[in-house]
Each structure stands twice: as structure tokens, then as C-alpha cells.
Amino acid sequence: MNTPLPHVAVVGGELAIAWSNGEEYYFSLASLREACPCALCCGEPDVMGHRSSLERERFSPESFLLKKYQWVGGYALQFFWSDGHNSGIYSLEYLRTLHQRGCSTQISRSHKA
């Protein structure tokens, strides 16, 4: 199990993820926070993928400020938001899913394959 982890960097209000295959995703911090997969934010998705967000948190400006992030288990990123929220674990698979849903902007600053 030594899948190379992508390089991650916070650039302005965006999180840049550079995959080992040369792809780069740029997520705005706000869209990442809104996509927080933790049970508190989202509730469990049902079989149709709908989420029953019972009490969707109210966001404050601090909610979209990233204090730090760290790798968890070698496959996921945990974000520590300035409002104290840190229970969302974003697996690489989930980040790819977000990207496919159009949550990120893909700026090809590098060469195109």
C-alpha cells in the first residue's frame, strides 16, 4: 500500500491538490466546507444519495477559513476549520467525487495529457 499521496497546498482561498498523474484540482475552501462529509454536517446519505441534513450548521466567516490540515490513515485529509470544526474526513476518493461533481475548478497550469 504505497499509493503516492497527492501534494496539497492552500493557495489563497483555495485548496490545490496535485495528483501524481499530473492532474490538479482546485477547491474553494468554501465549497470544501460545504461538502463536509461528517455526520454533523450532512447526516447519512440514503440509498438515493440524498442527505437528510437535520440541522445544517450555520456557517460563519470562520467556517471557511482553514487553520490546518493533516493526512489521516494515508488516504484522507482532515481539515481543521477556524470555527473549530474538524470532524470531516475527506478521503481521496471523496475529493475525486467532489471534483467529478464540479465542485472544483481544474486549472491546467501544467501540461495537458
Ligand SMILES: [Zn+2]
Ligand atoms: Zn462537518
